[in-house]
Amino acid sequence: MNGRAAWWPVALCLVGAVMMVQCSAPPDAPPLATRTEPITNTVALGDVVDTRRHYVLLTDGGDTIATEVVDDGDGWVESVLQLTRRGEVHRVFVSMGANDVPLRWDVHRAWPASHGRTDERWRVLTTRDSLFVVQGALIGVPVSITAMGAPAHATPWHDASVALLELLGRRADTTITAVSMPPADRRRVVRPRRVRDDSIRLLHPDGDWHLTLDSAGRVQRATSPSRRLQVHRVPAPTRSPTVQRTSTPGLMRSPVTLRAPDGVRLEGEFVRPLMAPPRAVVVFVSGSGPQDRDLGVPGFASYRPFGELAEALARQGVASVRMDDRGAGNSGGAAFVATRRDEVRDMHAVLGWLRAREALRDVPIVLIGHSDGAHVALDLAAEDTSVRRLVLLAAPSRAGRELARAQRRAWLDHRADARAESGPPLATMTRREAALAEAALAEAESATERLASLDPWMRDWLEHDPRVDMRVHGADVLLVHGEQDQQVPVAQAEELAALLRTRGTGAVQLQRVPGVNHLLLADSLGDPQGYGRLSSRTLPASVRDSIVHWVIRAGGGG
Numbered sequence: 001m002n003g004r005a006a007w008w009p010v011a012l013c014l015v016g017a018v019m020m021v022q023c024s025a026p027p028d029a030p031p032l033a034t035r036t037e038p039i040t041n042t043v044a045l046g047d048v049v050d051t052r053r054h055y056v057l058l059t060d061g062g063d064t065i066a067t068e069v070v071d072d073g074d075g076w077v078e079s080v081l082q083l084t085r086r087g088e089v090h091r092v093f094v095s096m097g098a099n100d101v102p103l104r105w106d107v108h109r110a111w112p113a114s115h116g117r118t119d120e121r122w123r124v125l126t127t128r129d130s131l132f133v134v135q136g137a138l139i140g141v142p143v144s145i146t147a148m149g150a151p152a153h154a155t156p157w158h159d160a161s162v163a164l165l166e167l168l169g170r171r172a173d174t175t176i177t178a179v180s181m182p183p184a185d186r187r188r189v190v191r192p193r194r195v196r197d198d199s200i201r202l203l204h205p206d207g208d209w210h211l212t213l214d215s216a217g218r219v220q221r222a223t224s225p226s227r228r229l230q231v232h233r234v235p236a237p238t239r240s241p242t243v244q245r246t247s248t249p250g251l252m253r254s255p256v257t258l259r260a261p262d263g264v265r266l267e268g269e270f271v272r273p274l275m276a277p278p279r280a281v282v283v284f285v286s287g288s289g290p291q292d293r294d295l296g297v298p299g300f301a302s303y304r305p306f307g308e309l310a311e312a313l314a315r316q317g318v319a320s321v322r323m324d325d326r327g328a329g330n331s332g333g334a335a336f337v338a339t340r341r342d343e344v345r346d347m348h349a350v351l352g353w354l355r356a357r358e359a360l361r362d363v364p365i366v367l368i369g370h371s372d373g374a375h376v377a378l379d380l381a382a383e384d385t386s387v388r389r390l391v392l393l394a395a396p397s398r399a400g401r402e403l404a405r406a407q408r409r410a411w412l413d414h415r416a417d418a419r420a421e422s423g424p425p426l427a428t429m430t431r432r433e434a435a436l437a438e439a440a441l442a443e444a445e446s447a448t449e450r451l452a453s454l455d456p457w458m459r460d461w462l463e464h465d466p467r468v469d470m471r472v473h474g475a476d477v478l479l480v481h482g483e484q485d486q487q488v489p490v491a492q493a494e495e496l497a498a499l500l501r502t503r504g505t506g507a508v509q510l511q512r513v514p515g516v517n518h519l520l521l522a523d524s525l526g527d528p529q530g531y532g533r534l535s536s537r538t539l540p541a542s543v544r545d546s547i548v549h550w551v552i553r554a555g556g557g558g
Helices: 162-169 305-315 340-355 372-383 400-417 431-454 456-463 490-502 528-533 541-554
Strands: 053-059 064-073 076-083 088-096 102-110 120-126 130-135 144-149 155-157 176-180 187-196 199-203 209-213 219-224 229-234 251-259 265-273 280-285 318-323 365-370 387-393 476-482 508-513
Touching: 064 162, 076 162, 088 162, 102 155, 130 431, 155 162, 155 187, 162 187, 162 199, 162 209, 162 219, 251 305, 251 340, 265 305, 265 340, 280 305, 280 340, 280 372, 280 541, 305 318, 305 365, 305 541, 318 340, 318 541, 340 365, 340 372, 340 456, 365 372, 365 541, 372 387, 387 541, 400 431, 400 456, 431 456, 476 490, 476 541, 490 508, 508 541
Parallel strands: 155 176, 280 318, 280 365, 365 387, 387 476, 476 508
Antiparallel strands: 053 064, 053 229, 064 076, 076 088, 088 102, 102 120, 120 130, 130 144, 176 187, 187 199, 199 209, 209 219, 219 229, 251 265, 265 318
16 A cells, blocks of 8 residues: 555564464375264254355356355454455455444455465554554564555445445445555545435445345345446355264364354364263463464464364363464454453353353363463463363463564564674674664564554553463463574563462473474474474474373373
8 A cells, every 4th residue: 555654664573373484385294094984973063053144246247256255243344255256365354433433454365375375464443534554464574554544434445345335335324435455545435325224325436336235234235337246145055064074083073163252253173082071171272363273374384283282182082172263264353353351252252162061061171372372371260260271382471562572673683694694693784784773673663552552452462461460360380382482482481480380370380392492393493584494393292292191180181
């Protein structure tokens, strides 16, 4: 987007994810032994009736241009739009305030793997007279922050999205500035006009739209005669509700579908051993950033530590639940929207799902949290006394603001190191280069704080300090931390362990793992910018086995 503000190198490294890596995929990890016959036990697909709406966009000749799935709740609307000819997928999540005025929207643009293109993400935040557009995931490398003038009632626009057409239609008889979604920045004045209770006309400079509504005020049909386009609402695709198959012997998989407290749809997987009841049940909690149920992210193929642990635990009689984060996998919502408090509420919903299973009500519960997810797990344990044990993986002991400053400095040192093979990093720069680098760091600091003033998620991440905010709980704790972790130094694990011991917790054990980085992978350097060159993305056996054995003891094992 073109705007009046310059590009700012923010270079934050949010410690729970690895989206800073742009790398080629290594050979896949060795496959597990499989069997082809289905397990005949039947399971429900989840406890949530699917109320999403499905649409198809056609030319007036009947050719399909796009399909769309729309979901909404109190103060938000979500669209998953697939452009059928290009295979491109747009996920858009809009958060709204009073009178359905958008406060922010998040856009995730993805292509099929065969295209070889990296996913793109934008976040747009509104103020009284500006939009702030953040491109990138705010992890590990500089991102761009652009400001552009726009009135407070600006609304996102996409020619193919009925969800955004409907959002404009909710504010009939007002004048709205429609802003095309990134990477474009076209602004058009749109005038929604109510024709009848069941009909709205959107006057748009590029061609009007006519919306036909159902009794609930949702779009049933839309046409744009001048563009020769039409949208139809269609029945949801049918799904088999019962047949469950598995490709891994000795365990059974069941899909989990639930609604978060704010109505966002969350999906995941329940894995249990073929024995009843399980000796314990684990709930996995991911860290910052959009990660799927396996803790995987696009662009970092074969990394699935939660999936590996779930399978290893099931072989030892332990069940587990893994959920896709908001804005990742099959879950709805958007990344970097929910605060830590919202994430705790999401995990309460998962615990509620577990307790609704009669066979699991008396089974010990263990939480495994990675990085920032460790602090979500700590908060959850403080509120739910049924949690028996916690495993904290690569957990920080300091506030995000302090981590971000240290990681920006490390990023700068890495750039300087690349210029010379020896000597102190900044000493390899000329005096002028060093001054420019320091100015860039100061500008990044200012940009970060300005963004935090607009963005509740960023503000919460920067300000949460475990040394101040940690609450008392009675669970036993295992901390596992790689000695090569450059994102969260191992000294923070020692500090966190000491802090836990003074807060009245149960037994606290710290395991420092030599030669392992923040992702709990074998790594001689631990530099986040070298993750893409790692030879293996599989958990070392020492890490996996120590976690599994410790969890087993929570369920009365040896």
